Amino acid sequence: xxxxxxxxxxHRLRSAADFERVYRGxxxxxxxxxxxxxLPNELGFARLGMSVSxxxxxxxxxxxxxxxxxxEVFRERRxxxxxxxxxxxxxxxxxxxxxxAIVTSLGRLIERALPGPAPARGPVT
Numbered sequence: 718x719x720x721x722x723x724x725x726x727x728h729r730l731r732s733a734a735d736f737e738r739v740y741r742g743x744x745x746x747x748x749x750x751x752x753x754x755x756l757p758n759e760l761g762f763a764r765l766g767m768s769v770s771x772x773x774x775x776x777x778x779x780x781x782x783x784x785x786x787x788x789e790v791f792r793e794r795r796x797x798x799x800x801x802x803x804x805x806x807x808x809x810x811x812x813x814x815x816x817x818a819i820v821t822s823l824g825r826l827i828e829r830a831l832p833g834p835a836p837a838r839g840p841v842t
Contacts, residue, residue, distance in 0.1 A: 722792040730766030730802055739804045746829035749810035750822045755801050755830040763798040765791045769807040790823045
């Protein structure tokens with residue numbers, strides 16, 4: 718039996734046109750580890766695209782480790798996400814970040830990048 722939270726091909730952004738569409742029209746959030754762009758889609762489920770570059774992260778071992786962690790966070794949160802296309806871009810701070818820091822950062826950024834009303838930031842004076 719296959720795991721229900723599997724990262725199937727239908728949950729992946731693959732084409733350059735899809736990435737470009739999200740970059741151009743998506744809501745963005747970022748920190749020292751990642752940049753996240755999110756744009757609603759018409760498919761009824763969330764999809765993920767990743768841009769993990771050699772320049773920001775380093776060799777293939779580090780890049781693949783980071784990709785595995787990003788996929789893990791997406792799989793865990795996918796059921797609670799609206800129909801949205803997410804693109805996660807690595808930044809140099811992710812190179813040596815601990816697993817817990819990466820998971821925390823991604824979770825916070827995904828929530829901030831989701832379309833919808835901006836979260837309340839306290840009273841305006």
